[in-house]
Amino acid sequence: MITYKRMQQRDWDGKTYDRISGTMEALGLEVLDRLPLTGEETVLDAGCGSGRITQALIDRLPRGRVIGVDQNESMVAAARERLPAGTDLRVSDLLDLDLGEPVDAILSTATFHWIPDHERLFARLHAALTPGGRLLAQCGGEGNIDVLRGQAHTVMAREPYAAHFASFAPPWNYAGAEVTRERLLAAGFAQAQAWLVAAPRRPEEPRTFLSAIVLGPHVQHLPVELRDPFMDEVMDVLEEPVTVDYVRLNIDAVA
Numbered sequence: 001m002i003t004y005k006r007m008q009q010r011d012w013d014g015k016t017y018d019r020i021s022g023t024m025e026a027l028g029l030e031v032l033d034r035l036p037l038t039g040e041e042t043v044l045d046a047g048c049g050s051g052r053i054t055q056a057l058i059d060r061l062p063r064g065r066v067i068g069v070d071q072n073e074s075m076v077a078a079a080r081e082r083l084p085a086g087t088d089l090r091v092s093d094l095l096d097l098d099l100g101e102p103v104d105a106i107l108s109t110a111t112f113h114w115i116p117d118h119e120r121l122f123a124r125l126h127a128a129l130t131p132g133g134r135l136l137a138q139c140g141g142e143g144n145i146d147v148l149r150g151q152a153h154t155v156m157a158r159e160p161y162a163a164h165f166a167s168f169a170p171p172w173n174y175a176g177a178e179v180t181r182e183r184l185l186a187a188g189f190a191q192a193q194a195w196l197v198a199a200p201r202r203p204e205e206p207r208t209f210l211s212a213i214v215l216g217p218h219v220q221h222l223p224v225e226l227r228d229p230f231m232d233e234v235m236d237v238l239e240e241p242v243t244v245d246y247v248r249l250n251i252d253a254v255a
Contacts, residue, residue, distance in 0.1 A: 014078030018050035028109035047111025051079030141249025
């Protein structure tokens with residue numbers, strides 16, 4: 001039996017994420033703008049989160065259909081609150097994706113870097129597409145948030161945090177462009193492009209944004225009583241205005 005690599009599922013608060021994820025929505029809408037649609041397609045939002053981009057997809061598919069999939073139950077619950085009743089939302093690991101029917105296109109934003117096994121991921125996505133169907137995605141890529149996390153590491157090295165972070169394993173997979181293209185072609189895609197773009201952003205609620213998203217794995221690795229003090233010290237070492245040095249991996253592939 002083959003065992004596929006999986007990251008430990010991190011905790012997400014879907015309602016908090018929905019409130020503060022305007023930065024991620026803006027990035028996602030830029031990706032959506034690259035997806036040509038007639039309005040009649042069936043499209044999968046792979047890693048739909050709280051449904052902000054799913055909503056934009058629904059608006060662009062008046063005669064079509066949208067399926068939203070996310071591994072986290074809290075995210076899907078938040079999406080159910082945001083989206084029209086009857087929207088097809090499913091809790092599922094993308095490494096086990098099986099929709100039961102092919103879709104015309106797959107859109108994914110800010111998701112793939114939380115998945116360790118891109119070979120398996122791309123194979124499952126290819127299997128979910130009709131022949132000629134399109135995969136359009138963006139996620140964290142090679143070099144993503146190196147500067148900000150490097151600054152946070154100075155706090156991680158201090159006591160009482162250092163003892164806890166000794167066992168910390170980064171739960172992200174920031175891939176390069178060429179290796180991603182090779183993986184897409186190996187998964188069966190007939191055409192594939194991948195490229196990296198620097199996309200620095202200044203979130204509106206930097207402390208909450210960092211503690212819930214960018215440094216969420218770090219915060220969750222600490223005992224509850226150390227989480228606020230850790231974030232206090234992190235905010236002290238960051239320059240104002242706080243800038244998240246995103247590097248985004250863009251994917252455009254045809255099945």
